Amino acid sequence: MKKILTCLMTALGLTTACGQANYENADVKGFAELMNDTNVVVLDVRTAEEFKEGHLEGAVNIDYKQGDFVEQAVVRLPKGRMIAVYCRSGRRSAGAAELLAKEGYRVVNMKGGIIAWQEAQMPVTTADGQRHRGENQAL
Numbered sequence: 001m002k003k004i005l006t007c008l009m010t011a012l013g014l015t016t017a018c019g020q021a022n023y024e025n026a027d028v029k030g031f032a033e034l035m036n037d038t039n040v041v042v043l044d045v046r047t048a049e050e051f052k053e054g055h056l057e058g059a060v061n062i063d064y065k066q067g068d069f070v071e072q073a074v075v076r077l078p079k080g081r082m083i084a085v086y087c088r089s090g091r092r093s094a095g096a097a098e099l100l101a102k103e104g105y106r107v108v109n110m111k112g113g114i115i116a117w118q119e120a121q122m123p124v125t126t127a128d129g130q131r132h133r134g135e136n137q138a139l
Contacts, residue, residue, distance in 0.1 A: 022101035024108045025094075026084075028120045031110040034084045041077055043085045045069075045096040046114075050088065054124035054132065056117070059086075064096045070103060079104055086110040086117070 026034060034040050035056065044055050045064035055061065062072045064087065073096075077083055083105050087093040090113040097109040110117070118124065123133050 022107075023097040025111045026108050027111055028116050028122060031084060031086070031108070031117075032122060034082070034108060037082070040082045040084050043073075043077065043083050043096070044114075045085055045087045045092050052127035054114070054118075054126050056086065056114070057123065057125045057131070064092045069096065070099055073100060073105075074103060077105065082106045082108060084108050084110070087113045089113040089115050 035042055035058075042056055042059040044051055044059040044061045046055075046061070047063050047065065048061060051059075051061040060076060062069060062076060066072070077100075083097075083100055085093045085097050085100070085107060086109070087096070090109065090111050093109045093113060097107040100107045112119075114124065121133050123131050125131050
């Protein structure tokens with residue numbers, strides 16, 4: 001089973017985090033493929049304000065910068081499912097991925113964050129339910 005998961009992650013463009021073996025990194029394409037899996041929880045670790053401005057559809061928002069990030073994650077995220085985490089540029093989500101992996105979660109971090117996602121013309125959803133592709137183009 002572990003070999004199958006490794007092969008799948010490789011096929012989706014996932015790589016081991018820089019010097020870290022406890023979570024994976026995915027490019028936008030690989031992350032989008034993960035989002036199609038019903039066993040994956042998408043986690044946005046930006047602030048609530050950033051989340052309202054635009055987020056990946058179906059994402060759960062837990063602010064990484066809040067002092068209770070780990071506690072909130074443990075309460076809200078199921079350990080039996082993979083966590084696909086992103087932020088604005090990939091820095092906060094890498095830190096969150098590290099913390100979640102230490103708690104026993106299987107984690108994939110999106111390289112480049114929502115900036116890379118929007119540059120690839122992928123859709124985001126705003127607080128009012130509008131879907132946009134890229135930076136400011138309504139779908």
